Amino acid sequence: MSDTVKLQDAANGRAPAPSRQILALGVIAVLAALLPLVASDYQLRFVAEILIVGAAVLSLDLLVGYGGLVSLGHATLFGGAAYAAAVASRSLGADLTLMVGIGTLTGMVMAFITGIVVMRTIALFFLILTLIVGQIFWEIAFHWRDVTGGADGMRGLPTLSLNLGVTKLDLSSSFALYVTAAVLAFAAWAVARSFVNAPIGRALIGTRERQLRMSALGYDIARIRMMALLASGAIAGAAGSLYPFVNQYIGPNSMQWTFSAMMVVMLVIGGVGSLYGAFIGTAVYLGIQTYISSYTDRWQLVVGLIFVLTVMIMPRGIVHGVGSLFGGKGKQ
Amino acid sequence: MTMKDAITRRRLIAAGGATAFAGMLGAPLIAKAANGSLRIGMVTSLSGPFAGLGEAMRDGIVMALEEYGNEIAGRRIELIVEDDQAKPDEGVRKFRKLIGQDNVDIVSGVISSAVALAVRDVVTEAEALTFISAGSANALARDAASPLVFRPTKTNWMLGHTAGLWAAEKISKTGCLTIGADYAAGREYIGDFVETYTAQGGAVGQQLWAPLGTTDFGPLLTAIASVQPEFIYSFFAGSDAVRFLRQMKDYRLHEKVKVLGGGALFDQEDVIATVKDAALGGLNTCNQSPTAPASQAFSAAYLARRGVLPGEMGTAGYVTAQVIKAALERVGGDVAAKDQLKENLLALPVDTVFGPMSFDPRNNQAILDIYVNEITESADGPVNQVIHTYQGVQDPGPTA
Amino acid sequence: MSFYLVQILNALSFSMLLMLTGLGLSVVLSLLNFVNLTHGSSFLLGAYVSIWWLGSGAPWWLAFPVAFLASALAGLVLERFPFRQFYTRTHLMQVLLTYGLSVIFADLMRWGFGAQIASPELPEILSGVIFVFDMPFPIYRLFIIVFGAVLALALWFVIDRTIWGAVVRACVTDRRFVETLGLDTKRIFTIVVAVAAGLGGLSGALGAGVLSAYPGLDEEQLILALIVVVVGGLGTFRGTVLSALLLGFTMTFTKVWIPEMSNVAALAIMALMLVIAPQGLVARKVRQV
Structure with a gap:
C-alpha cells in the first residue's frame, strides 16, 4: 500500500493501517522529546506557538476538510477564547486547567452563536457570513476598551501555572510552554481524529459530498454541522486559551478576519483533510514569515507564490504532494 | 503623489x-x-x-x-x-x-x-x-x-496637552468640535486635549468618532458643515489622515474651519506630501518639525x-x-x-x-520640546512651519 | 432638511462606488461561475494608473479609459493562465487560487508604486462644490453618481438586451451547444474576464478621488465588494445593485446617527440579510444534486 493511498484514505476519514500509524506516532514522539535538547529557548517558544496555532488550524480542518465549510471567521473562536482566558486570569490567576476549561467553553459558546446565524448557508454564503459574524465579534473586542484594552490589547497577565494540589508548577519557561503546547496539540489531534472516525464524522463527510441525499436519508444536516462547529470551536478555544501566555499579551489582531484568512492559507499549504497537515502548514507559514522577512521585503511575494503553487500543483497540500512524489501518482 | x-x-x-x-x-x-x-x-x-x-x-x-x-x-x-x-x-x-x-x-x-x-x-x-x-x-x-x-x-499626552494649551490661549475658548479615529491612540489624543482645554476654560461642543480605516468621511463632514464650529481638534493617522484632509477640501470645509491636530494628522512625509494644499492653514502640535x-x-x-x-x-x-x-x-x-x-x-x-x-x-x-506647526506654502510645497515652541514638556508619568 | 438631502447624496455616491466595485466581481460570478478575488487588485491597479495619469498632465478624462485598459489587460493575461484551468474546479479552489494571486499582486504593486499613500490631482472642473440650500456637496461625488448610474445601465443593457449578452448567457447555460453554433467560447470567456477586470480598474480610478490609493486598499475593497455581491445573491445584477444601495445607505446613516457603532450596525444588517435570505437578496435558481 503506497503512502498516497494511505493519505487519501485519511482524507476520506478512514483510518490508515494501525501499525504504521503507531510507528509514525512513535517517531514523532521521539523527535518531540529530543527537540528541547537541541533547540534554544527562543526556538522552543516558537515551536510552541506553531503547535498552538496549528491546533487551531487543525480545528478549522474539521470544517473545511470534512464538512466542506470554508470559514473566514475561525480566528474569532481562537481569539475570543484567548481573550476570555486572559480576562479570567487577571482575577482568578492563570491555572492551566482553568484556562483551558474557560477557553474550551468560550470557543464552544461562540461556535454555537456563529452556528445559529450561519446554519442555513453554504459555500460562498457561508464564507461571507462567517466573515461578517467574525468581524462583529472583532468590533466588540476592539471597542470594549474597559475589558479588552481595545486596540492596545491586554498585557501584564499572570504567568501560566499548573495547580497540583500540594504544589504549584510554574509553566512560564519556554520548555514548560513547549511541553504544554505539545500535549495540547496531541490531544487536539486525537479528539479531532476520533470525531471524524465516529459516525458523526462520517455523516459530516456525507453532508459535504451529497447534501440532498443525506437529508433524504433522514440525516439532520443542521445538527451535524452544528456538532462539527462545536467540536471545532472546542479545540480552537482550548488552543486559544494558551495563546495569551506565549507572550503574556493578547490583542485584537488574534480575532481579525486576516488571521482567519491566514489560518485557511496555513491549512491549504499543509493539506486539507489530513488533520496533521495543519501543523505542517502552520510551521511552513510562520517559518517563512519569521525567517524570509529578515532577508527580503518581498516576503509576501514569496508566501503568495508558494501558496499559488501549492494550489496549482499540490491542491491537497504539501503532505500529500510530497507523498505522491515518492509514492507514485495517486488517484484523483 | x-x-x-x-x-x-x-x-x-x-x-x-x-x-x-x-x-x-x-x-x-x-x-x-x-x-x-x-x-x-x-x-x-x-x-x-x-x-x-x-x-x-x-x-x-x-x-x-x-x-x-x-x-x-x-x-x-x-x-x-x-x-x-x-x-x-x-x-x-x-x-x-x-x-x-x-x-x-x-x-x-x-x-x-x-x-x-x-x-x-x-x-x-x-x-x-x-x-x-x-x-x-x-x-x-x-x-x-x-x-x-x-x-x-x-507620549500622546504631550501632544494632546499642548494642543489644549494652544487652542485655549490662541484660537478660541468656544466653538470647538473634536473628531478622532475611534481606537486607543485617537481616544488618548482627544481625551488629553479635552482635559487640558477645559481646564484652561475652553468648552468642547460636539465630539465625533470615526471608525479606524474610515473610507468615506462624507457623512461626518456634512455633520461638521451643519454645526459650523470655529475650529476642530482632530486625530487621524496614515491613510485616514489623508482621506480626512482631502475630503475636508472636497467639501470646502478647509477654508471655513480651522483644523488643529496631533502631529500625525499633518505628518510632513506621510500626509502633507500627498494631500499638498489641502493641508494649508492646518495647525498641529508635534515633537518633530522639519523647520525646527x-x-x-x-x-x-x-x-x-x-x-x-x-x-x-x-x-x-x-x-x-x-x-x-x-x-x-x-x-x-x-x-x-x-x-x-x-x-x-x-x-x-x-x-x-x-x-x-x-x-x-x-x-x-x-x-x-513640542512645536506648534502651521502648514504654510514654501519653495518645497506646503511645509510644517514652527510658530511656537513649548519647551521641555514632560509627561505626568507614573503619578498620572 | 438640506442636511438629510446631502446625507442621501453622500449615501448614493458611496453606494455607487460599492456597486461599481461589486459589478466586475458579479459579472464574472454570474456569467462564468468563477470567484475572482484578484478583483481588489484590479481596483488598486486602476487607482494607481489613474493617479499617475492625472499627475502626468495628459487630458484628465482619458485617465478612466486608460485605467480600464490597464486592468483589462492584466485580466486578459490572467484569464489565459491560470484562471482558465480553474473554471471547472470548485469555488473553494478558485477562492484559494485567486486569493494567493491577490497577495502576489499586492506585493508587486507595493514594489512598483511604493508604500506611500497616493492621491489624484483632480481636474478643476471636478473639484468644486454645489450647494444644496446651504450645505456643500462635492461635484466629484455627483460625477461618481452619474457615471455609476450610466455605467450600470449600459452594462445591464448589454447583458440583458443585446445579442452579445445573449451569447455570453448561453455559454453559461450550455457551453457545448454554443460551440456547435460555431462560436469560440474560449474567446468569449476571455473577453468577459478582461471586461470585468477593466470594470474593477475603472471603479478604482473613480474611487481614488475619494479613497486615495495605498497598499491594503485592494483588500479593503475586495471585502466590501464580496459582501455586496454575496448578500446580493451571487452575481445577479439586480441583487448587486440592491445590496450596494443597502450597504451604502446603512454605512452612511449609521455614521450619522451612531458613529461609534457604525461598523457593527452595518455588518449586523448585512448578516441579517443573509440569515433571512441565505441565498442572497435575489437568488438564482440552482439545480441541486
Missing part, C-alpha cells in the same frame, strides 16, 4: 546569517558578535498599514549610521531590521528572534503603540536595552514603564536623499541612532554595563534633531 523608486535595501546582516533558517530547528546560533562589533536590532512596520512609515524609519536610522561610518564609540555597528506588519503577535516574535537568536545588544524601533505594549514584558524579562522609537501610548510612560526601556519620543532649528541640516540631507522633507518617522529613526550613539559613547561602547549606561544617559540631555532631549528618571521617557 510621490512615485519613488523602491528604496535600496540596506540591511547589514552578519556573516553566517544565512544559516538562520537551518538554525530554526537545529543547533541555536550562539556565535556572539565577532571582534567587538555591536548589533542593533530594529523592528518596524515594513508591510501592513504603516509600511510607508516603517520604510522612512528604517531609512532614518540607516542614514545616521552611515554618517557615523557604521561605527559608534569605536565599535562597528551591525543593523538588523525586522518587519512587524504592525501586528503585536508578529512584533513579539521578531523581538524574541532578535534577542534570542540574533543576539543583538540593543533592540529598537516600533511604530504601533500596540506592538510597543506587547513587547514590553518580553524585553523587560530579557533585560534587553530597548529604545522605542515611535510607539507613543501613554501607558508606556506610566504603569508600563520599565527600567531598561527608553522612549526617545513623545535642530532639524535644519537633517531636513536638507533627508530631502536630498529621499526627495521629500522628513516626517516624524524618518526623523524618529535618525533620532534613535543619535540617542543610541550618545548612550554608547557615555560608557565607552561597553554595552554590557547596562546600569552605568542608563545612569549616564539620564544624567545629561542629548542633542537630537527633534530638539534637546532629556530623560525622566522615573520612567525613561523623553522630555521634549
Whole structure:
C-alpha cells in the first residue's frame, strides 16, 4: 500500500493501517522529546506557538476538510477564547486547567452563536457570513476598551501555572510552554481524529459530498454541522486559551478576519483533510514569515507564490504532494 | 503623489546569517558578535498599514549610521531590521528572534503603540536595552514603564496637552468640535486635549468618532458643515489622515474651519506630501518639525536623499541612532554595563534633531520640546512651519 | 432638511462606488461561475494608473479609459493562465487560487508604486462644490453618481438586451451547444474576464478621488465588494445593485446617527440579510444534486 493511498484514505476519514500509524506516532514522539535538547529557548517558544496555532488550524480542518465549510471567521473562536482566558486570569490567576476549561467553553459558546446565524448557508454564503459574524465579534473586542484594552490589547497577565494540589508548577519557561503546547496539540489531534472516525464524522463527510441525499436519508444536516462547529470551536478555544501566555499579551489582531484568512492559507499549504497537515502548514507559514522577512521585503511575494503553487500543483497540500512524489501518482 | 523608486535595501546582516533558517530547528546560533562589533536590532512596520512609515524609519536610522561610518564609540555597528506588519503577535516574535537568536545588544524601533505594549514584558524579562522609537501610548510612560526601556519620543499626552494649551490661549475658548479615529491612540489624543482645554476654560461642543480605516468621511463632514464650529481638534493617522484632509477640501470645509491636530494628522512625509494644499492653514502640535532649528541640516540631507522633507518617522529613526550613539559613547561602547549606561544617559540631555532631549528618571521617557506647526506654502510645497515652541514638556508619568 | 438631502447624496455616491466595485466581481460570478478575488487588485491597479495619469498632465478624462485598459489587460493575461484551468474546479479552489494571486499582486504593486499613500490631482472642473440650500456637496461625488448610474445601465443593457449578452448567457447555460453554433467560447470567456477586470480598474480610478490609493486598499475593497455581491445573491445584477444601495445607505446613516457603532450596525444588517435570505437578496435558481 503506497503512502498516497494511505493519505487519501485519511482524507476520506478512514483510518490508515494501525501499525504504521503507531510507528509514525512513535517517531514523532521521539523527535518531540529530543527537540528541547537541541533547540534554544527562543526556538522552543516558537515551536510552541506553531503547535498552538496549528491546533487551531487543525480545528478549522474539521470544517473545511470534512464538512466542506470554508470559514473566514475561525480566528474569532481562537481569539475570543484567548481573550476570555486572559480576562479570567487577571482575577482568578492563570491555572492551566482553568484556562483551558474557560477557553474550551468560550470557543464552544461562540461556535454555537456563529452556528445559529450561519446554519442555513453554504459555500460562498457561508464564507461571507462567517466573515461578517467574525468581524462583529472583532468590533466588540476592539471597542470594549474597559475589558479588552481595545486596540492596545491586554498585557501584564499572570504567568501560566499548573495547580497540583500540594504544589504549584510554574509553566512560564519556554520548555514548560513547549511541553504544554505539545500535549495540547496531541490531544487536539486525537479528539479531532476520533470525531471524524465516529459516525458523526462520517455523516459530516456525507453532508459535504451529497447534501440532498443525506437529508433524504433522514440525516439532520443542521445538527451535524452544528456538532462539527462545536467540536471545532472546542479545540480552537482550548488552543486559544494558551495563546495569551506565549507572550503574556493578547490583542485584537488574534480575532481579525486576516488571521482567519491566514489560518485557511496555513491549512491549504499543509493539506486539507489530513488533520496533521495543519501543523505542517502552520510551521511552513510562520517559518517563512519569521525567517524570509529578515532577508527580503518581498516576503509576501514569496508566501503568495508558494501558496499559488501549492494550489496549482499540490491542491491537497504539501503532505500529500510530497507523498505522491515518492509514492507514485495517486488517484484523483 | 510621490512615485519613488523602491528604496535600496540596506540591511547589514552578519556573516553566517544565512544559516538562520537551518538554525530554526537545529543547533541555536550562539556565535556572539565577532571582534567587538555591536548589533542593533530594529523592528518596524515594513508591510501592513504603516509600511510607508516603517520604510522612512528604517531609512532614518540607516542614514545616521552611515554618517557615523557604521561605527559608534569605536565599535562597528551591525543593523538588523525586522518587519512587524504592525501586528503585536508578529512584533513579539521578531523581538524574541532578535534577542534570542540574533543576539543583538540593543533592540529598537516600533511604530504601533500596540506592538510597543506587547513587547514590553518580553524585553523587560530579557533585560534587553530597548529604545522605542515611535510607539507613543501613554501607558508606556506610566504603569508600563520599565527600567531598561527608553522612549526617545513623545507620549500622546504631550501632544494632546499642548494642543489644549494652544487652542485655549490662541484660537478660541468656544466653538470647538473634536473628531478622532475611534481606537486607543485617537481616544488618548482627544481625551488629553479635552482635559487640558477645559481646564484652561475652553468648552468642547460636539465630539465625533470615526471608525479606524474610515473610507468615506462624507457623512461626518456634512455633520461638521451643519454645526459650523470655529475650529476642530482632530486625530487621524496614515491613510485616514489623508482621506480626512482631502475630503475636508472636497467639501470646502478647509477654508471655513480651522483644523488643529496631533502631529500625525499633518505628518510632513506621510500626509502633507500627498494631500499638498489641502493641508494649508492646518495647525498641529508635534515633537518633530522639519523647520525646527535642530532639524535644519537633517531636513536638507533627508530631502536630498529621499526627495521629500522628513516626517516624524524618518526623523524618529535618525533620532534613535543619535540617542543610541550618545548612550554608547557615555560608557565607552561597553554595552554590557547596562546600569552605568542608563545612569549616564539620564544624567545629561542629548542633542537630537527633534530638539534637546532629556530623560525622566522615573520612567525613561523623553522630555521634549513640542512645536506648534502651521502648514504654510514654501519653495518645497506646503511645509510644517514652527510658530511656537513649548519647551521641555514632560509627561505626568507614573503619578498620572 | 438640506442636511438629510446631502446625507442621501453622500449615501448614493458611496453606494455607487460599492456597486461599481461589486459589478466586475458579479459579472464574472454570474456569467462564468468563477470567484475572482484578484478583483481588489484590479481596483488598486486602476487607482494607481489613474493617479499617475492625472499627475502626468495628459487630458484628465482619458485617465478612466486608460485605467480600464490597464486592468483589462492584466485580466486578459490572467484569464489565459491560470484562471482558465480553474473554471471547472470548485469555488473553494478558485477562492484559494485567486486569493494567493491577490497577495502576489499586492506585493508587486507595493514594489512598483511604493508604500506611500497616493492621491489624484483632480481636474478643476471636478473639484468644486454645489450647494444644496446651504450645505456643500462635492461635484466629484455627483460625477461618481452619474457615471455609476450610466455605467450600470449600459452594462445591464448589454447583458440583458443585446445579442452579445445573449451569447455570453448561453455559454453559461450550455457551453457545448454554443460551440456547435460555431462560436469560440474560449474567446468569449476571455473577453468577459478582461471586461470585468477593466470594470474593477475603472471603479478604482473613480474611487481614488475619494479613497486615495495605498497598499491594503485592494483588500479593503475586495471585502466590501464580496459582501455586496454575496448578500446580493451571487452575481445577479439586480441583487448587486440592491445590496450596494443597502450597504451604502446603512454605512452612511449609521455614521450619522451612531458613529461609534457604525461598523457593527452595518455588518449586523448585512448578516441579517443573509440569515433571512441565505441565498442572497435575489437568488438564482440552482439545480441541486
